[in-house]
Amino acid sequence: MxxxxxxxxxxxxxxxxxxxxxxxxxxxxxxxxxxxxxxxxxxxxxxxxxxxTRTLAFQVSEELFGRIKAHLKLTGQSQKDFVIGLIEQALAAAAALPEKEAEEPGEPAGEAEADSE
The missing domain is CATH 1.10.1220 (Arc Repressor Mutant)
Incomplete structure (x- = not known):
């Protein structure tokens, strides 16, 4: 011990x-x-x-803080790793968006045809 x-x-x-x-x-x-x-x-x-490195700090409600801490206790994950993981996921999703928009500029497919009828 x-x-x-x-x-x-x-x-x-x-x-x-x-x-x-x-x-x-x-x-x-x-x-x-x-x-x-x-x-x-x-x-x-x-x-x-x-x-x-740079520091990123923010405040959350007591209720959300408690939920996050309970989740971290269950997963054994650190608060830092948890938040960084969420940020990286969001940035990866955002980086994928411009690729889709470049393939389909302007209105979604099918709407332009419907307007001309």
Missing amino acids: ENRKNLCAMIPSDLHARVREEQEQLALKLNEYVEMIIKEHFEKGEKMMASG
Whole structure:
């Protein structure tokens, strides 16, 4: 078993309430939740130092955030990999659109003939 240490800290009660609420939404034990937050913090710092990368940040509703975290827990996928995968899928789909439009410029096939009748 991995060697573990206890970490205890006093925090403001409003922040404590927010932590407990999110921890319950994610259905994690408190130690799992705190470990996740600390790992995300340190991983973010390491990734920010990587050259040739940019940060993309946005806010989502609490409900959507909870759904995403539940999905990530089920799949074992990281939040970063999940979001990057969605972006890459959307960009690939968008890149395929101009090819189709170049083959069929203007109105969809059949409409021009129907108008001339």
